[in-house]
Amino acid sequence: xxxxxxxxxxxxxxxxxxxxxxxxxxxxxxxxxxxxxxxxxxxxxxxxxxxxxxxxxxxxxxxxxxxxxxxxxxxxxxxxxxxxxxxxxxxxxxxxxxxxxxxxxxxxxxxxxxxxxxxxxxxxxxxxxxxxxxxxxxxxxxxxxxxxxxxxxxxxxxxxxxxxxxxxxxxxxxxxxxxxxxxxxxxxxxxxxxxxxxxxxxxxxxxxxxxxxxxxxxxxxxxxxxxxxxxxxxxxxxxxxxxxxxxxxxxxxxxxxxxxxxxxxxxxxxxxxxxxxxxxxxxxxxxxxxxxxxxxxxxxxxxxxxxxxxxxxxxxxxxxxxxxxx
Amino acid sequence: xxxxxxxxxxxxxxxxxxxxxxxxxxxxxxxxxxxxxxxxxxxxxxxxxxxxxxxxxxxxxxxxxxxxxxxxxxxxxxxxxxxxxxxxxxxxxxxxxxxxxxxxxxxxxxxxxxxxxxxxxxxxxxxxxxxxxxxxxxxxxxxxxxxxxxxxxxxxxxxxxxxxxxxxxxxxxxxxxxxxxxxxxxxxxxxxxxxxxxxxxxxxxxxxxxxxxxxxxxxxxxxxxxxxxxxxxxxxxxxxxxxxxxxxxxxxxxxxxxxxxxxxxxxxxxxxxxxxxxxxxxxxxxxxxxxxxxxxxxxxxxxxxxxxxxxxxxxxxxxxxxxxxx
Numbered sequence: 201x202x203x204x205x206x207x208x209x210x211x212x213x214x215x216x217x218x219x220x221x222x223x224x225x226x227x228x229x230x231x232x233x234x235x236x237x238x239x240x241x242x243x244x245x246x247x248x249x250x251x252x253x254x255x256x257x258x259x260x261x262x263x264x265x266x267x268x269x270x271x272x273x274x275x276x277x278x279x280x281x282x283x284x285x286x287x288x289x290x291x292x293x294x295x296x297x298x299x300x301x302x303x304x305x306x307x308x309x310x311x312x313x314x315x316x317x318x319x320x321x322x323x324x325x326x327x328x329x330x331x332x333x334x335x336x337x338x339x340x341x342x343x344x345x346x347x348x349x350x351x352x353x354x355x356x357x358x359x360x361x362x363x364x365x366x367x368x369x370x371x372x373x374x375x376x377x378x379x380x381x382x383x384x385x386x387x388x389x390x391x392x393x394x395x396x397x398x399x400x401x402x403x404x405x406x407x408x409x410x411x412x413x414x415x416x417x418x419x420x421x422x423x424x425x426x427x428x429x430x431x432x433x434x435x436x437x438x439x440x441x442x443x444x445x446x447x448x449x450x451x452x453x454x455x456x457x458x459x460x461x462x463x464x465x466x467x468x469x470x471x472x473x474x475x476x477x478x479x480x481x482x483x484x485x486x487x488x489x490x491x492x493x494x495x496x497x498x499x500x501x502x503x504x505x506x507x508x509x510x511x512x513x514x515x516x517x518x519x520x521x522x523x524x525x526x
Numbered sequence: 527x528x529x530x531x532x533x534x535x536x537x538x539x540x541x542x543x544x545x546x547x548x549x550x551x552x553x554x555x556x557x558x559x560x561x562x563x564x565x566x567x568x569x570x571x572x573x574x575x576x577x578x579x580x581x582x583x584x585x586x587x588x589x590x591x592x593x594x595x596x597x598x599x600x601x602x603x604x605x606x607x608x609x610x611x612x613x614x615x616x617x618x619x620x621x622x623x624x625x626x627x628x629x630x631x632x633x634x635x636x637x638x639x640x641x642x643x644x645x646x647x648x649x650x651x652x653x654x655x656x657x658x659x660x661x662x663x664x665x666x667x668x669x670x671x672x673x674x675x676x677x678x679x680x681x682x683x684x685x686x687x688x689x690x691x692x693x694x695x696x697x698x699x700x701x702x703x704x705x706x707x708x709x710x711x712x713x714x715x716x717x718x719x720x721x722x723x724x725x726x727x728x729x730x731x732x733x734x735x736x737x738x739x740x741x742x743x744x745x746x747x748x749x750x751x752x753x754x755x756x757x758x759x760x761x762x763x764x765x766x767x768x769x770x771x772x773x774x775x776x777x778x779x780x781x782x783x784x785x786x787x788x789x790x791x792x793x794x795x796x797x798x799x800x801x802x803x804x805x806x807x808x809x810x811x812x813x814x815x816x817x818x819x820x821x822x823x824x825x826x827x828x829x830x831x832x833x834x835x836x837x838x839x840x841x842x843x844x845x846x847x848x849x850x851x852x
Contacts, residue, residue, distance in 0.1 A: 228675055236678070287643060291636040310617040313639055314678045317613060320646050321674060325667040333659030341651040348647060349554055352562070352640045
């Protein structure tokens with residue numbers, strides 16, 4: 201769990217319930233798949249999206265929905281996130297995530313395909329239990345669609361030297377920020393439905409999500425393997441060119457080109473050279489400014505939420521996300 | 527499309543609308559994924575599950591739901607089926623399906639993972655449009671869950687020489703028959719809700735689905751590649767031991783054991799030897815009897831449906847499924 205949640209006792213308690221619910225749901229009476237489900241349940245992440253959902257749900261009168269329903273919706277957001285992570289790890293061939301061996305690496309790609317699918321069904325059933333009939337059913341399917349189109353588009357642009365920061369921003373809006381947006385919108389909607397405030401919450405979530413992903417991509421250039429608990433500079437080898445590289449590349453394409461032309465055959469020493477060029481041309485600094493820009497947008501909007509105590513907590517999260525080590 | 531549908535003009539027209547709807551839904555404003563979506567749309571199958579749904583929907587007064595809603599539900603069943611096929615082809619490493627190159631073979635496993643996921647989202651959005659608030663939302667998520675547990679369990683039992691016909695039946699109930707069951711239940715429910723009749727429809731669908739899958743597995747032993755439009759005897763090499771093999775194996779384990787012990791290293795000549803033994807010990811014949819048994823169960827239940835014209839059409843489908851070449 202994200203250490204920040206310790207500071208918000210109510211959220212902390214609720215996130216513990218979310219984790220327990222996820223653990224409970226990852227069971228089946230089929231002994232053949234039980235081990236896999238246990239592995240999925242044990243791999244709980246930062247719970248950022250449920251945490252944001254729960255924070256936003258404090259803005260209204262939570263009695264409109266039962267606590268149990270809110271916990272289910274919070275869990276549904278995390279489960280959808282987990283499902284896409286598992287499938288992303290297949291595509292990325294990632295051996296590690298958060299310091300743990302990935303499902304695809306431990307059980308094989310085949311199992312990982314079905315494991316992700318199984319999580320999609322858990323996502324779907326949590327929603328049917330907690331919000332059947334709500335317009336947020338279709339918002340959920342739309343967010344899931346955006347997530348996938350973002351991932352597909354990112355995959356399509358692998359090794360592309362003509363992609364722009366705009367392409368990048370469009371893809372991370374889909375693959376990451378769409379889910380942050382949904383979490384924040386749902387948070388307000390299921391505690392105090394109000395279309396205008398839901399749109400505001402959605403914008404805040406979108407901006408936090410974009411900043412979060414930009415910073416995530418920065419960590420690939422600035423962290424050590426020990427901090428990040430996964431191989432660093434992995435993105436370059438896989439042809440995923442994120443904002444630090446895109447900014448630097450734009451300043452000195454001729455220097456990057458011979459290295460990036462090697463595509464998947466790029467050697468570790470050459471990847472290090474790419475990293476050196478990214479640093480030389482201030483790619484990380486430019487990306488940090490971009491992340492800060494989206495965080496600033498979020499902070500301004502959070503002020504419009506009204507409730508000072510909750511707004512302060514949401515701000516704390518938004519700022520803290522740009523000052524994390526992993 | 528299954529040639530039989532030509533004989534039922536109303537169903538035929540509706541299935542054309544289902545195919546058109548699927549085609550319409552597989553578009554995005556993202557040019558990067560458009561080619562893939564076109565390939566998915568072009569690969570329309572037999573439309574068995576939508577056909578059964580539509581047949582069962584004729585049993586009630588369709589005016590309870592709009593035609594458009596019924597077409598969407600019919601399409602949702604097919605889309606869920608397509609999604610699981612694409613992921614199955616990844617697991618099976620299948621080069622061909624219905625004579626066409628599979629998505630994983632043409633675009634790579636990575637694209638195939640996301641393509642299947644994308645279809646799950648289309649499935650989900652069709653349901654939210656056509657039946658948001660209905661208890662069938664949770665029946666759909668349950669069917670999707672059963673499908674996946676069946677596939678996972680089948681995968682877990684690969685190359686297992688201790689699996690029984692009961693294990694096999696349990697897996698095909700999940701991976702195939704659950705969706706037939708759902709299609710038939712939904713058909714009655716959305717034209718004339720009646721729990722008792724929905725249960726009867728579900729039983730009929732389950733039995734038709736079990737018989738269909740047993741026969742599908744038989745075709746792996748009896749067809750030519752040309753008829754089946756995919757490699758024959760593929761299952762044995764992949765360690766998927768279906769009913770013809772399981773029946774024969776039980777009669778002469780000592781003859782099969784040295785061949786099956788080779789697992790994935792089994793050679794084409796050895797696979798042919800397995801097929802010869804399956805024939806020698808009447809494995810195909812026993813499996814045909816098992817398929818016939820489930821079809822007979824379905825036929826008896828169909829008589830209880832009442833509407834003679836529709837019942838006759840459903841019977842025709844059930845019988846025809848055991849007399850197909852692919």
